[in-house]
Amino acid sequence: MPDFADLLSLSMNPLELIARGSLMYWFLFLLFRFVLRRDAGSIAIADVLLLVLIADASQNAMAGGYETVTDGIVLVLTIAGWNWLIDWLAFHFDWVRRLVAARPLTLISQGKVHLRNMRKEMISQDELMAALREQGIEKVDQVKLAVMESDGQISVVKNGK
Structure with missing residues (x-):
């Protein structure tokens, strides 16, 4: 029979958990x-693998070896709290929205492909043509205008031809 008092007690200082969670949240x-690229609406196997490895590598840095459920709850609430706060701030303040969301990037204008912008986001000609199809x-x-939006989707406005 598990000892519920031990299971629900804190094994670490809650402020340490909040500090660890906050530092790792902001690092990630x-x-x-700023480092990883936006994708044109899909997640590749390499992206999933990267996320799993980052999660595993950061777990120990965040947790510092916690042993109770309550420690985990404090850590998860810290991460969720930062995420909610950033969303709230981005909704209410334009400067925060500009900081946290990538700017839309023009890929095609008036039928002309912007190769420099495609290179910037590492979008191949095949990927662009697939999005157009x-x-x-x-x-x-x-195409009058094709833009990679901040969420990685490609928006297209057709010519009136």
């Missing part, structure tokens, strides 16, 4: 925001 947030477009010259 900045890593994902999903929108019912066969040729680049049929």
Whole structure:
């Protein structure tokens, strides 16, 4: 029979858990925001593997060897709290929204492909053409504007031709 008092007691100082969770949250947030690329609406096996490895590597740094359920709850609430706070701040303040969300990136304008922007996000010609075909477009010259949005999706406006 488990000892519920031990299971629910804190084995670490809650402030240490909050500090560890906060530091790792901000480290991972900045890593994902500024280092990793946006994807054109899909998750590849390599991306899933990267996320699993990052989660495993950061777990010990965040937890510091916690042993009780309550320690885990404090840690999860800290991470969820930061996530909620960032969403709230981004909703209420434009400068926060600009900081946390990638800017839309023009890929095609007036039928002209912007190769520099494609290189910046590591989007191949094949990936771009696949996104256009999903929108019912066969040729680049049929596109007035194609933009990679902050969520990685490609928005397309067709020419009036």
